[in-house]
Amino acid sequence: MSLKTIVEIGELLDFYGVLLTGRQREYMELYYNENLTLAEIAGHFGISRQAVHDTMGHAEEQLRAYEAKLQLFQKRMERMKLAEEILQRLPQEDRDWLGPMLTRITE
Template sequence: MEKLAWMNLLYDFYGQLLTQRQQKFVELYYAHDLSLGEIAEQFGVSRQAVHDVLKRAEHILTRYEEKLGLVAKFMEQRRRLGEALALLDENSSMNEETLSRVREILRGVMG
């Protein structure tokens, strides 16, 4: 998974555990695609300060994932639900109404 998508996932799961400043910098950098210079200008700090805050936040988010594994569990759940949905599509002998309802439930769980 590319770093941008990975960091956004980590932030979605653990972002509330960061300081407000770290949250804002991560949002601006990863979600809004602002450069270090643009963020630095908005907050009246150096590019190095923004870089340091982002690196610290990345480290914290990564550590939370290493300890809790919520993103990995989420990704595995999505993979398994997708697999179940594919099996239903390929091998179902249920009536169409029941099959449709099961698909709807699985898709709802997958988000």
């Protein structure tokens, strides 16, 4: 799995993780946030590596489906890019006080 994919799934998990089942969310967090292997997760829960893989595959599909429909992550990235463009066009004295406000808007 590429680093880009790992980062992407991690971001989607932050946005939509609460919409997954408890077990799906737990496996995904252990894998993407705690860097456990599928075998380690399987051993911890006393199930097969394949069961973990299948559950995570379904969870990944769900995360991508949520993003395709809701586009919360994409919209946040667009807001962040726009805020950065605004900051770059402002004089330095305005950046100092507007920067924190723009950051809050994009969170």
